[in-house]
Amino acid sequence: MSNLTDMEIFARVVSAGSMSAAGREMNLSPAVVSKRIRRLEEKLGSRLLQRTTRQIAMTEAGQGFYERVIAILASVEEAESFVSRGSAKARGHLKVAVPTSFGRLHIAPHVGKFLANNPDLSINLDLSDDFVDIVGEGYDLAIRIAELSDSSLVARRLAPIHRILCASPEYVEKYGTPQSIDDLLANHVTLAAANQDPWRLAGPNGIETVRTQSPVKTNSSEVVRECLLSGVGIALRSTWDIGPELREGKLQILLPEYRASKDVGLYAVYPSRQFLPAKVRVFIDFLAGLYGSSPYWDAGLEDWLHRPRTAKAS
Incomplete structure (x- = not known):
């Protein structure tokens, strides 16, 4: 049976990304870490890590071993916690x-x-x-x-x-409030990051798809948020992201009968x-x-x- 500490060192090397980083976390020298990994591989009769001058990578055997090792270490930690749960x-x-x-x-x-x-x-x-x-x-x-x-x-x-359609008061004053999905598509600027298009909205007519026509192309949701706040267009945003702005009146909910369809x-x-x-x-x-x-x-x-x-x- 392999030494439990050697398995812990192996798991720490994988999570830290290098032997030196794992050594710092465990207060061990890189040489000791390397020696313990070699001992573990010799015990198992299989190479667990591929080493280069800059990085390490798990072998196929190492990947399978790692998945089982972290389960073992978690069980040990849970067992210790169970015994001392009342005080520790x-x-x-x-x-x-x-x-x-x-x-x-x-x-x-x-x-x-x-x-x-x-x-x-x-x-x-x-x-x-x-x-x-x-x-x-x-x-x-x-x-x-x-x-x-x-x-x-x-x-x-x-x-x-929860995700809602919203815009700034400046946008609404300039372009008006959309009255329907058709109005939104035909007469308004819609903003979305590359991975947020199209929108699927649930409303009175069931699920409707909106393909955005953003004048700003970006892969950043935060860029979309800033454009939304500055009045560029309408966006579909999560309430965790814009709750304060809604309460302070910096953003307004539009087409409130619609929300994102996905749960x-x-x-x-x-x-x-x-x-x-x-x-x-x-x-x-x-x-x-x-x-x-x-x-x-x-x-x-x-x-x-x-x-x-x-x-x-x-």
Whole structure:
């Protein structure tokens, strides 16, 4: 049987991306880390890592071994936590992948409180809009805004996500308010990032598709947001992104009988494991308590959010 510490070193090398980085995290020299990895490979009779001067990569055997090792380490951590749950707090290092804008607005401001509640934890928030490989890239969990499909991962819904059509008062004063989807398409400027086109909207006539005609081409949702606020056009935005602007009158809801058709939610996604590590559990519970079924960013929008979407009779 392989040494548990060697397996932990291997998992840390994969998550850190290099032996030197893993050594710094574990207070070991790169030479010791390299020696322990070689010992593990000799014990298993298989190469786990391909090494170059600049980076490491897992072999096929290494990938399969890594997926099983992190499950083993999680089970050990959970077992220790179970024994001492009455007095011990979650500890260790938590690596989380978070969407860029959401992380900046709704996770970063609360990190201080989370760490104060869990002083034995440290956290690495990796803000990116890329769809990360949680297992392959060594994340403990990812926060995703998505309509989740079947996968081998476990997901917990943290909050609903509502998306609305809106524009600035300056735009409305200049171009007027669209009265229908046909009016929107024919007479108004619509803004969307490259991966947000077309819009699928649910309204009185069922699902309708809107292909945007944006004068601004961008792959950045934040660029679209700034153009929206400066009066360039109409956009479909999540309420977590523009809640304050709606309440302050900097943006106005348009065609309030329509909303995005997909059942998108905010999820915590993590590898499928029999036991959930304490450090992951406390972070997920913290976010669930922070947001909930009526998240704070939707305050003041209840009338619109609870508006019925009943299809017209044919």
